[in-house]
Amino acid sequence: MAGMSYEIEDDSFYLFACAELKAREIEFVNGSKMERMLSAADMEEFLKVLGETVYASDINDIEAKGSFEEVMISGYQAINGYMESRLKPEHKKIIHVLFFEEFLHDLKTMLKSSMLEKDFEHLYIPINYEYSLLMEAYNTGKYEDIADPLPELIQYLKELAELPEEKDPRKLELDFEAFYTKKLLGTAGSLNRKMIEDYMRHKIDLTNIETIYRNSQLKDKSGFTDLLYDGGFLGLKMLEDLENESMDYIVKELEHTYYGDAVMKGAQKLFSDCSFSSYERNRDLYFLEYFDR
Known part of the structure; x- marks a missing residue:
């Protein structure tokens, strides 16, 4: 792939984390296995490749439930927990950048819940906040327990839902997606990386x-x-x-x-x-x- 080269900034704060990740590389799915998973023609072929990784022990649960959802959520939470415990406070915003799609999904779930006045917790992906906590922040406007950039995103979501002249859910979603993408680009830029x-x-x-x-x-x-x-x-x-x-x-x-x-x-x-x-x-x-x- 043609593209830019980057120099990784030397930051002694992360020396231990880098050494730890290097030691744990054996646990990670390497590039060739990831490509084979992405190219799998069906679930059977996908699980065959998965059986060659550290996630082999999850295969029985996946087959029994016919879903990879619980394994994915558990993995998301493990990654989030690892980063939360090792990142400098000013760098934790990278979690929102790396989980771009998942946070967008959750926020749109909240919009849908508000507009239809229904509970859609079963659609929510719990990465670092419970559904009830974010919905409480949405309903009360109190964001003390929620890290940036979520407060501004939730506030904008609420303003959209309360627009008297626009109640088309798809138009509101598109408006929010544009705002969200612009905000996350700014968040990525604020990391100075x-x-x-x-x-x-x-x-x-x-x-x-x-x-x-x-x-x-x-x-x-x-x-x-x-x-x-x-x-x-x-x-x-x-x-x-x-x-x-x-x-x-x-x-x-x-x-x-x-x-x-x-x-x-x-x-x-x-x-x-x-x-x-x-x-x-x-x-x-x-x-x-x-x-x-």
């Missing part, structure tokens, strides 16, 4: 490309320019100019960017069987390679 800020910019680019692909596949006449996020490496003007172009043209314009593999392989699968799975796999592989530099 170029690699993390660039990670968020790459995430924005790949999300925008997926939006363009989906719009083109669905032949949505409403277009996609209002759905794109600012802040990535690919300029909005360049992406907006792809509206109303053919899929072949879009792929040609994007294949020479950082994201050539995801663009090309994703388009091939999209053409052959209308599936986004290849794009999603190659997007995930892009980030595995990104952090493996």
Whole structure:
């Protein structure tokens, strides 16, 4: 993958944590196994690869429940706990950047709960806060027990839900997603670590490309320019100019960017069987390679 190189800043505070992680590398799923999992054709093939990792003991539970959910949540909580116990206070905001999708999912679950006046705790992913605590903060406006950037995000969520003129859940979700993405880009930038800020910019680019692909596949006449996020490496003007172009043209314009593999392989699968799975796999592989530099 062509891209930027980064110098890792020497910070003696993290010497022990680095040594500890190095010693525990044997527990981690290596790149080749991760690629095999991402490429698995079905659950049986996925579990076969999983059986070669430290998570082999979880296979019986996964098969019995037909779901990987509990293993994922347990893993999320373990990662969060590890970072919470070892990061400097001013660096803990990185947790929200790395769990970008999960926190977004949880906040949109809260929005849905508020608008429909229903309890959706069963949809919530408990990473570092219980559902009840965040809903209490949402309802009372008291954020003393909640770390940045969540208070501002929850407050904005509440303001959206209380708009008298707009009650279309999808429009509110899109509005919040744009605000959330901008806020998390700022959060990444506030860490003063170029690699993390660039990670968020790459995430924005790949999300925008997926939006363009989906719009083109669905032949949505409403277009996609209002759905794109600012802040990535690919300029909005360049992406907006792809509206109303053919899929072949879009792929040609994007294949020479950082994201050539995801663009090309994703388009091939999209053409052959209308599936986004290849794009999603190659997007995930892009980030595995990104952090493996």
